[in-house]
Structures are given as structure tokens and as C-alpha cells.
């Protein structure tokens with residue numbers, strides 16, 4: 223009896239966890255949007271997620287917007303000699319049949335002057351705009367650590 227109750231509750235938990243972190247627009251799927259928790263006076267933060275293109279044509283992320291920031295930009299990291307620095311980019315390519323990871327040390331969405339502190343456990347909406355698939359609103363979870371499924375980009 224106990225074992226049966228336990229397995230039922232585990233099943234319910236895992237289903238809701240998946241539903242809460244996946245978003246679809248057209249042929250695109252956006253997984254596990256998150257932002258790293260920062261001190262209350264931090265001037266900027268970054269948003270990460272994985273976007274999978276299950277379609278047959280390439281798409282690209284062309285912009286993002288959130289009511290929780292004064293300004294939002296698409297960024298990547300570039301290595302110049304031994305120095306890694308961030309640079310603004312106009313778009314992020316999502317080729318057909320691939321998954322593109324926005325992650326620390328790589329592509330990310332920069333949010334400037336967060337209106338509410340990026341405290342662990344907070345959530346805020348973010349609208350993504352894709353060239354072909356159009357707009358989709360996702361919810362970003364503020365976390366002190368990267369989610370297990372997000373991994374890390376190599377520098």
C-alpha cells in the first residue's frame with residue numbers, strides 16, 4: 223500500500239515538473255528557462271535555456287523582452303587571447319533539427335536593471351521573439367545553481 227502511494231505521487235510530481243518547464247511555439251521547444259540568483263543591487267542578470275528546433279527549416283531568436291528589466295539584449299561570449307568577454311549579437315541561430323543551448327560562458331539573454339531582485343525562487347515572464355515561429359512567453363525561474371538538465375558550456 224505504501225509503495226503504491228509512493229509511486230503514484232512520484233509520477234504526479236515528475237509530470238508536473240516537466241509541464242512547468244517546457245514551452246512550444248511552432249516547431250520550437252524551449253526547455254528549463256532559468257536565471258542565476260544575484261545580490262539585490264546587481265545591475266544586470268542573464269537568462270539561459272535550451273531551444274530545440276524539431277522542424278525542417280532554420281529559425282533564429284531575434285529578441286527578448288521582460289517587464290522585469292529596463293532593457294534586454296542577446297549576448298554571447300567571445301575569447302580574446304586569455305580574456306572572455308560578452309558581446310551583443312543581433313540573433314541566435316537555431317538550425318533545423320538541432321538544440322541550441324544558452325548557458326553560462328556562452329549565449330545568453332542579458333537583462334539590465336532588474337526591477338525585482340533576482341532572488342532564488344523568484345519567477346518572472348520573458349517574451350522571446352523568433353523570426354519564423356513568432357513570439358512566445360516563457361517563465362524564468364531564478365536559481366542559485368544551474369538546473370541538472372542545463373549543463374555547462376565549455377570555455
Ligand SMILES: [Cu+2]
Pocket residue numbers: 268297298308309330331332
Ligand atoms: Cu551578457
